[in-house]
Amino acid sequence: MLNEQHTLKMNIHFFKYQGAGNDFILIDNRDLSFKDTDNNTVLQLCNRRFGIGGDGLMLLQNHSSYDFEMLYFNADGNLGSMCGNGGRCIVAFAKHLGIIDIETNFLAVDGPHYAKISGKGNEVELQMIDIDTIDRDGDAYVLNTGSPHYVTQTEALNDLDVYQKGKEIRNNETYKAAGINVNFVEDRGDHLFVRTFERGVEDETYACGTGVTAVALSMAKHKQQSGHIQTPVKVLGGNLRITFDYNGEQFTNVFLCGPAEQVFEGDVSI
Ligand SMILES: N[C@@H](CCC[C@H](N)C(=O)O)C(=O)O
DSSP, X not given: OHHHHHHOOOEEEEEEEEETTEEEEEEEOTTOOSOTTOHHHHHHHHOXXXXXOOSEEEEEEOOSSXXXXXXXXXXXXXXXXXXXXXXXXXXXXXXXXXXXXXXXXXXETTEEEEEEEOXXXXXXXXXXXXXXXXXXETTEEEEESSSEEEEEEOSOGGGSOHHHHHHHHHTSTTTTTTOOEEEEEEEXXXXXXXXXXXXXXXXXXXXXXXXHHHHHHHHHHHTTOOEEEEEEEEETTEEEEEEEEEOSXXXXXXXXXXXXXXEEEEEEEO
């Protein structure tokens, strides 16, 4: 029986997308042939040496009230919380599949999201959840932008050991049980430079969408800004932009904007 199970292979047609270097495996699962409970398969597929490779894997599924539903798994095989860059990539994927045109309302783990694809074709503006709570942990800011984030300011971010420092914070007594994504930000005046250690990948990634959103909101609070704010952000994999309204208490109309590109497609037997 065990042998029989080992020889029964599943064929999967997949697409690979990246948003500012945050890379994902995308599967059209409208026929529900991919069993979303199979965490070990996700782990294998995301492995960069023995699989396709990716920071996460997403299933695009049908939903009766929305254009589609997004199911996001981290590279460790577990269901993740919201992924901002993943959200932008799955919107580009839905357009590629002909499910949507340039606007959409879809459902993710943190609720409904509106998104718009800009004229250039690969630019996706994704609306994120409204935020009214930002906590402090020492000098750091802690908030949930769909995923939990820790935001700390630093200098000379290019030289920082983000893997080591991020891992220490993510696994300290406060955060180790639920985990947290750790963002380091250097304020460069006309833009922010951000590097992120991601929970579920357990490593630094080239970009984190919910992370740069958390950073932009925290920095607006820190600088006591208000009104309509646009924050350009540089990450290891490119450039992102966060726009939002802030009245000193609540952040609304929060949009994460940037590129979302198909890299390749293929078939894998696993
Ligand atoms: N890369 C993502 C964040 C994904 C979620 C995260 N790793 C978690 O589950 O905590 C993004 O772009 O937001």
